[in-house]
Amino acid sequence: MFVKKRASGVAWFFFLAAALYLLMPLVAMFWSSATTPKGFTLIAYSQIFETPGFSETFLFSLRSALLTILISVGLIVPTTYWVQLRIPRMRPVIEFLTIVPLVIPALLMTFGLIRFFNGTSLTNSANGTYIMLIGAYVIISFPYMYRSVDAGMQAINIRTLTEAAQSLGAGWGTIIGRVIFPNLLVAVLNGSFITFSICLGEFTIASLLSQPAFTPYMLDLSTRQADQATALGIISFILTWVSVLLIQVVSRGRTRVGIAGVR
Numbered sequence: 001m002f003v004k005k006r007a008s009g010v011a012w013f014f015f016l017a018a019a020l021y022l023l024m025p026l027v028a029m030f031w032s033s034a035t036t037p038k039g040f041t042l043i044a045y046s047q048i049f050e051t052p053g054f055s056e057t058f059l060f061s062l063r064s065a066l067l068t069i070l071i072s073v074g075l076i077v078p079t080t081y082w083v084q085l086r087i088p089r090m091r092p093v094i095e096f097l098t099i100v101p102l103v104i105p106a107l108l109m110t111f112g113l114i115r116f117f118n119g120t121s122l123t124n125s126a127n128g129t130y131i132m133l134i135g136a137y138v139i140i141s142f143p144y145m146y147r148s149v150d151a152g153m154q155a156i157n158i159r160t161l162t163e164a165a166q167s168l169g170a171g172w173g174t175i176i177g178r179v180i181f182p183n184l185l186v187a188v189l190n191g192s193f194i195t196f197s198i199c200l201g202e203f204t205i206a207s208l209l210s211q212p213a214f215t216p217y218m219l220d221l222s223t224r225q226a227d228q229a230t231a232l233g234i235i236s237f238i239l240t241w242v243s244v245l246l247i248q249v250v251s252r253g254r255t256r257v258g259i260a261g262v263r
Helices: 002-034 043-050 053-083 089-101 107-116 126-152 158-167 172-185 185-201 206-207 215-221 228-260
Strands: none
Touching: 002 228, 043 053, 043 126, 043 185, 043 228, 053 089, 053 158, 053 172, 053 185, 089 126, 107 206, 107 215, 126 158, 126 185, 126 206, 158 172, 172 185, 185 215, 185 228, 206 215, 215 228
């Protein structure tokens, strides 16, 4: 009993130490954004939504994140399904390819895209650079989306589901869209929320491609109104945690539905 209590105490100590380490910078940010010569006020949080450029940059990043999620899901789900069903030997190769974006810095990747597509319509027009931005976002989201979908794919028996659907006359599009995808909903949502957070907080690619994204706007705002920029950082952090909580809520709801269905 003594050993268990001691181990529990040590675990709580490290938990509280880690919590303080993570929360203290946020508390300091909140205090600096709410403290003025006139005293404590939350005016920066109320004014941030009226700041010129806020709605445009936020909607730009939101639209970019949604497009990235749609493209990533459209690429990853069929690819993962086909690899596991038909060519499982290629799975290590696919895993390696999805790891590559983690070891290549965003700065290097962006310069590589600019040099490779230099002189084409992708670098000579605003729409072209936006397409490059979305493509780069899809690349950096691959490791997270693929692993989420791959884990969900391994949790279901795709071969049995496929054979059952084919025995009923379903085609490949119907199998993926109406049989496989609904069973991967939680996994897809997990990868989607992570991708959303990455796109919303990404700075290097958007800045080098001169795109009116949310994070470069925050940096520009910090040079003019530091308190509002800090408040915006707190709001971004809250959005990220809301995404994490949504993942937990959806996962628990789908798990309960699955258990009820089995019963």
